[in-house]
Amino acid sequence: MAVKPGYFCRQSGVVPYRFRKGRLEVFLITSRSKRRWIIPKGIIERDYSARNSAAKEALEEAGIRGRVGGKLLGIYRNRKLGRTCTIKVFPMLVSRVYKDWDEDDRKRQWVPLKKALKLVDNDDLKRVMRKLPERI
16 A cells, blocks of 8 residues: 555545534545545645635545635544544535535445434544534
């Protein structure tokens, strides 16, 4: 396996959310390889801020647009291809969900935050997601 450069592990993502009938819901997607429930995230692109890169990943991976919050929700770590990646996470109020999107091989769904915390495997990510209600 080829060694990935350092920038590969500098990532950002969003916890997409909306309010439906007064309840907070988050938008989860599946990972491509193991089909685990995750948030949209990816490498912080050159010439992009962490926030802008996270918005780009949300569009590509989940087919969603919205307003990315200015304040960091938190940071979590994830093992990927033998490396530990650090992911900066921002809240994103979703304004549009596209029927067709770049990575439409992924499943995606709106779920209440409580259910999302059960579906997500990464405990570090769960810790960040739990902060959502107090930060929006």
